[in-house]
Amino acid sequence: MSNSANAIAYTFAEARERVLAQVLLGKPALERVWLSEAVGRVLGEAIRADRDMPPLPRSLRDGFVVHAQSRDGAWDVAGEIKAGQMPMRALAPGEAFAIMTGAIVPDSAAAVIMKEHVTREGSVVRADRAFQSREWISEAASMAQSGAVLAEVGALIDASLVALLATVGQSQVTVAQKPIVRILSTGDEVLDIARQPNPTQVRNSNAWALAAEVQRFGGAAEILPIAPDEEKATRELIAYGLGADLLLISGGVSAGDYDFVEVALAHLGAEFYFDRVKIQPGQPTVFGRAKDTFFFGLPGNPLSTWVTFRIFALAALERLSGRTVPSQQFSFAPAKEPIAHKPGLTRFLPGQRHADGSVSLLPWQGSGDIPALARANVILVLDAERESWAAGDWLEVMTK
Amino acid sequence: MSNSANAIAYTFAEARERVLAQVLLGKPALERVWLSEAVGRVLGEAIRADRDMPPLPRSLRDGFVVHAQSRDGAWDVAGEIKAGQMPMRALAPGEAFAIMTGAIVPDSAAAVIMKEHVTREGSVVRADRAFQSREWISEAASMAQSGAVLAEVGALIDASLVALLATVGQSQVTVAQKPIVRILSTGDEVLDIARQPNPTQVRNSNAWALAAEVQRFGGAAEILPIAPDEEKATRELIAYGLGADLLLISGGVSAGDYDFVEVALAHLGAEFYFDRVKIQPGQPTVFGRAKDTFFFGLPGNPLSTWVTFRIFALAALERLSGRTVPSQQFSFAPAKEPIAHKPGLTRFLPGQRHADGSVSLLPWQGSGDIPALARANVILVLDAERESWAAGDWLEVMTK
Numbered sequence: 015m016s017n018s019a020n021a022i023a024y025t026f027a028e029a030r031e032r033v034l035a036q037v038l039l040g041k042p043a044l045e046r047v048w049l050s051e052a053v054g055r056v057l058g059e060a061i062r063a064d065r066d067m068p069p070l071p072r073s074l075r076d077g078f079v080v081h082a083q084s085r086d087g088a089w090d091v092a093g094e095i096k097a098g099q100m101p102m103r104a105l106a107p108g109e110a111f112a113i114m115t116g117a118i119v120p121d122s123a124a125a126v127i128m129k130e131h132v133t134r135e136g137s138v139v140r141a142d143r144a145f146q147s148r149e150w151i152s153e154a155a156s157m158a159q160s161g162a163v164l165a166e167v168g169a170l171i172d173a174s175l176v177a178l179l180a181t182v183g184q185s186q187v188t189v190a191q192k193p194i195v196r197i198l199s200t201g202d203e204v205l206d207i208a209r210q211p212n213p214t215q216v217r218n219s220n221a222w223a224l225a226a227e228v229q230r231f232g233g234a235a236e237i238l239p240i241a242p243d244e245e246k247a248t249r250e251l252i253a254y255g256l257g258a259d260l261l262l263i264s265g266g267v268s269a270g271d272y273d274f275v276e277v278a279l280a281h282l283g284a285e286f287y288f289d290r291v292k293i294q295p296g297q298p299t300v301f302g303r304a305k306d307t308f309f310f311g312l313p314g315n316p317l318s319t320w321v322t323f324r325i326f327a328l329a330a331l332e333r334l335s336g337r338t339v340p341s342q343q344f345s346f347a348p349a350k351e352p353i354a355h356k357p358g359l360t361r362f363l364p365g366q367r368h369a370d371g372s373v374s375l376l377p378w379q380g381s382g383d384i385p386a387l388a389r390a391n392v393i394l395v396l397d398a399e400r401e402s403w404a405a406g407d408w409l410e411v412m413t414k
Numbered sequence: 415m416s417n418s419a420n421a422i423a424y425t426f427a428e429a430r431e432r433v434l435a436q437v438l439l440g441k442p443a444l445e446r447v448w449l450s451e452a453v454g455r456v457l458g459e460a461i462r463a464d465r466d467m468p469p470l471p472r473s474l475r476d477g478f479v480v481h482a483q484s485r486d487g488a489w490d491v492a493g494e495i496k497a498g499q500m501p502m503r504a505l506a507p508g509e510a511f512a513i514m515t516g517a518i519v520p521d522s523a524a525a526v527i528m529k530e531h532v533t534r535e536g537s538v539v540r541a542d543r544a545f546q547s548r549e550w551i552s553e554a555a556s557m558a559q560s561g562a563v564l565a566e567v568g569a570l571i572d573a574s575l576v577a578l579l580a581t582v583g584q585s586q587v588t589v590a591q592k593p594i595v596r597i598l599s600t601g602d603e604v605l606d607i608a609r610q611p612n613p614t615q616v617r618n619s620n621a622w623a624l625a626a627e628v629q630r631f632g633g634a635a636e637i638l639p640i641a642p643d644e645e646k647a648t649r650e651l652i653a654y655g656l657g658a659d660l661l662l663i664s665g666g667v668s669a670g671d672y673d674f675v676e677v678a679l680a681h682l683g684a685e686f687y688f689d690r691v692k693i694q695p696g697q698p699t700v701f702g703r704a705k706d707t708f709f710f711g712l713p714g715n716p717l718s719t720w721v722t723f724r725i726f727a728l729a730a731l732e733r734l735s736g737r738t739v740p741s742q743q744f745s746f747a748p749a750k751e752p753i754a755h756k757p758g759l760t761r762f763l764p765g766q767r768h769a770d771g772s773v774s775l776l777p778w779q780g781s782g783d784i785p786a787l788a789r790a791n792v793i794l795v796l797d798a799e800r801e802s803w804a805a806g807d808w809l810e811v812m813t814k
Contacts, residue, residue: 049607049622050622050625053626053629053630063785065611067784067785068782069613070613070614072782074780074782097601097603097614098601098602098603098614098615098643099614100613100614115715116603116714116715116782117614118613118614152779152780152782156779157779157782157783157784157785157786158785164785164788165788169788172626172814173623173624173626173627173630173720174623174720174784174787174788174790174814175788176619176622176623176625176626177619177620177622177623177716177720177784177787177788178619178784178785178788179622180607180617180618180619180621180622180623181616181617181619181716181784182617183607183608183609183610183617184607185607185608201497201498202498203497203498203516207449207580207583207584207585208583208585209583210583211465213469213470213500213518214470214497214498214499214500214517214518215498216581217580217581217582217583218580219576219577219578219580219581220577221580222449222450222576222577222579222580223573223574223576223577223580224573225450225576226453226572226573226576227573229453230453230573243498314516315515315516316577316581320573320574320577339791342767342791342792342813344771345745345746345747345771345811346745346746346747346748346771346808347745347746348746367742371744371745371746379552379556379557380474380552382468382472382474382516382552382557383557384467384557384564384574384577384578384581385463385467385557385558385564385578386557387574387577388564388565388569388574388575388577388578390574391739391742392742408746408808411745413742414572414574
């Protein structure tokens with residue numbers, strides 16, 4: 015996209031910043047879903063405690079709940095409290111009740127003593143060691159007071175939020191509607207997947223891989239017909255794509271390509287925020303906006319398309335979906351063997367995470383090598399400013 | 415489960431080994447699904463290249479493809495090869511063709527020279543630096559030969575496998591049927607989520623959280639009615655649960671509980687592989703088999719249930735689903751602040767991963783503290799044999 019507004023090549027971090035600076039947190043329309051359908055959705059209402067959590071003091075251990083006054087370090091076991099029962103009465107001086115984890119602590123309790131730390135002789139227990147006041151007691155409302163916000167609008171609903179919703183009695187929940195992401199592959203050499211390519215053609219793997227990722231990360235994917243290398247059809251398809259919440263264009267953006275995509279976008283009044291990033295694969299990635307819709311032009315080689323979706327377009331998708339906290343894609347792992355690269359570009363390379371947690375590079379044949387990406391179980395992120403890593407050095411890695 | 419066969423408390427690693435030693439790779443029945451439904455499923459057929467990949471030599475860069483013979487380091491630009499085109503003819507001595515990334519390399523090509531590394535004057539290009547034979551050429555079949563296996567039975571279908579399937583023209587794929595996982599919560603104090611609990615009762619959050627995780631990791635979840643603290647009903651529900659591929663029982667397994675679950679399992683001829691693990695939360699976790707079905711007794715506190723599912727039951731679920739490579743849950747992160755614990759148990763504690771990648775512990779109120787788990791964005795795994803970590807030390811972490 016050589017003729018567009020920006021001639022600057024941004025670093026990975028700068029380009030990511032530009033995405034986050036442009037794409038503000040969305041205010042999606044809301045819908046109500048059953049709890050069983052809520053996983054992976056974005057919370058559209060704050061979740062509040064419907065009562066104090068816990069509602070009454072509870073024991074954190076199996077053992078004995080004792081009165082502050084003992085008889086020379088010993089207590090009479092005057093009863094038992096099971097989970098799900100109210101204590102029969104308050105403790106009297108010199109008394110203990112046997113108590114189970116989760117059971118309600120009676121009034122006048124000094125502490126719970128774990129059963130491993132008492133000596134029991136008949137109906138008398140003795141503490142084997144000192145204890146602190148209110149030890150092993152979870153006080154009423156110590157996790158949350160009734161009405162307190164337990165999860166905010168914009169949180170991703172995972173298993174722990176499902177547990178939270180169930181705990182406060184919500185069998186339905188308000189969630190954000192999924193943003194619609196249209197996906198457009200371009201190029202005369204790209205065929206629908208059911209067709210038989212000749213040696214110069216490839217099947218449209220990018221649209222399907224992007225749709226899989228869009229769905230995984232909470233968007234609703236729509237695959238458009240493949241755009242031919244022809245101006246009018248390309249413009250019409252892009253114009254339709256811009257009717258979505260986000261448009262992903264695969265191919266047509268490298269400096270070597272014929273510029274139907276660029277011409278079409280220019281016709282549609284596109285503004286470009288970047289069109290070149292110092293990364294590999296994915297250098298000619300384009301990010302812009304036209305007709306109030308953000309679009310990404312992702313380089314058409316399969317590894318380039320996938321990587322640039324994950325490191326740039328996903329951030330936009332998550333913002334548009336109303337998610338306040340992005341997915342965690344990056345972490346660290348020790349290098350199994352020495353690794354070197356030519357500094358200047360941040361590289362995202364197919365890697366192997368071994369059983370001991372260390373990682374190494376996989377051989378690959380450039381950014382068209384889908385089999386290598388399929389073999390990888392992690393992506394190594396090589397810092398643009400560093401030349402080499404010794405075995406055992408910590409590397410940044412990206413989940414696959 | 416004090417009366418069962420094993421009195422030994424295993425370490426975390428030993429207990430995991432026992433799960434993997436017992437639960438062999440499943441041979442699930444197969445079904446055929448459309449590519450759009452395939453993500454998250456387990457491959458039930460090997461995916462093979464339907465032609466050489468690439469079918470013909472391709473250029474890895476935009477630039478010029480040159481004949482081995484130059485005229486004093488210069489070539490006449492005699493044509494152009496676009497992606498999707500067959501070269502018009504072989505290169506003749508002294509000739510170059512302009513070529514795009516992905517385009518077919520003509521016969522008699524010595525190498526591709528990147529456009530950044532040539533000087534062009536009219537119809538003549540000159541190389542600015544030396545190049546190697548076949549540089550920037552991806553040879554025919556270099557990624558895979560026709561018929562080669564690109565992904566094996568048992569692989570998880572992620573976006574890269576979707577790309578692979580699309581590339582070889584598979585709009586349908588054979589996958590493993592999902593294992594059926596029945597989920598049984600136990601205890602008189604546990605109420606269905608739509609009901610109003612009194613202060614001694616809790617809603618059935620565990621079954622819903624487990625169902626969410628089972629579905630996320632490729633199982634089909636069935637939530638059973640809550641088992642009361644009564645022998646006959648418990649036995650009937652467990653017997654029904656054992657008709658699934660895997661049974662998860664939440665609660666009823668801690669030493670302090672009334673032993674209806676244990677009695678019922680004994681009646682059903684259960685064999686126990688472990689019933690205590692040196693972990694926190696989740697110490698009284700039970701793993702066994704009855705009527706040829708594996709079951710887990712997961713301690714009923716919400717954090718215990720969730721953690722023990724993830725560190726033990728998930729391994730069984732993945733094996734039963736036919737997955738040959740387990741999910742990657744564990745990685746490493748630097749401690750933000752000093753962390754200490756009492757050695758002896760491996761601890762799985764709610765944590766916070768910060769923007770710089772470092773992690774710290776979150777305050778929590780014991781294994782009933784669902785709000786703390788909901789606030790966490792990572793789980794810190796504290797080694798049973800180590801007492802403390804300084805700021806910057808590398809900690810094991812588990813994804814949430």
